[in-house]
Amino acid sequence: MLKGKKIVLGVSGGIAAYKAAELVRLYVKQEAEVFVVMTKSAQEFITPLTFQTLTGNPVHTELFSLLQERDIGHISLADRADAFVVAPATANLVGKVACGIADDLLSTTIMATRSPVLFVPAMNVNMWENPIYRDNQARLEKFGYQFMEPAQGFLACGWEGKGKLPDPAAIVEQTRVLLSPQDLSGETVLISAGPSREEIDPVRYISNYSSGKMGYALARVARRRGARVILVSGPTSLEPPAGVEFVAVTSACEMRDALMERQERASIMIKAAAVADYRPASASTQKIKKSQHDDLSLSLRKNPDILSELGRIKKGRILVGFAAETADLVKNARDKLEKKNLDLIVANDVSASGAGFDVDTNIVRVLGRDGSDEQWPLLSKEEVAGKIFDRILELERN
């Protein structure tokens, strides 16, 4: 979603300025266009040449530079930003902007922009906790400027505490928030993701190929758009998304209990998990030894159908299910939509290439309780997630 977006990155003078180079690299990797504005003291820590090389754009440093003003003045820089990020933001810079002081290119450009602005402070922990700084940040927040919390850790000044620049990947994610409509704010979205794992004995289990990627993409997108997110996940190799309430579960029964415990808080529920339909009737407490069996059959018991259970208690809330099919996609999906009392079902033919388990893309057919039936093209799982939330908002409006 950063592709083609214009990001103005302000770099002010703290030791963390060197980390802004990594941040730029991540933006550029996402195909964003980056324009860097540096304060004079930032140039004591890192050179404009570094940013110019990484962005492929001239770096702006001077308020009264004849050449820079002719090519692209501070107002035009301020106007062109889709998002304005200041990382690192020093106490000095935050203080200046909070007081309306615009005495260099960066502070002037921040004051002149109408784009959303994200400050990413990094400083000594005592400066961060200083009531003067706190007051300045609160004043800017009141005017709609956004701030990230510094990370905790060992600081360059020798102190231990809060003050480190957050991980550049987290700043990129917060930039996506800045660029997203906050149309899910006020919603609590409960999402299930990943496979369930059903124990046979202490070293073996039954599971499926689900990677959790679709459910995690839903969680990230919902959070970006302002929702509170609870993600209940079976075992996956994915990092839990930042800023979501994450609940790790293993079996279908644990997943059911975790969802039931939290469903009352949710206004939207999405079941993207691939739940095992059956579990061993009794898991062996000891490893099953092959010397004891020539033929071995497992007796299986049906797991609770969590989606159906949620369908029975959902009342006016939105409930979305997934349908993994290999044949009769539309008929099976429509049956599940009705039987499980869903508002939307996202069906995919898991045997098609580019769709289903463990890939970053999906090809889905989306059926609604309103009779709608849409075939979406090959999209990234995040794009699918975005379109699912667009459909949910449409259903809520009708």
Ligand code: CTP
């Ligand atoms: N689901 C669930 N609990 C189960 C099985 C499935 O909540 N025990 C949910 C899945 O999370 C998904 C939807 O039901 O949102 C459809 O899952 P799917 O495996 O396609 O269908 P099933 O209901 O299991 O039916 P079948 O296996 O016969 O296709």
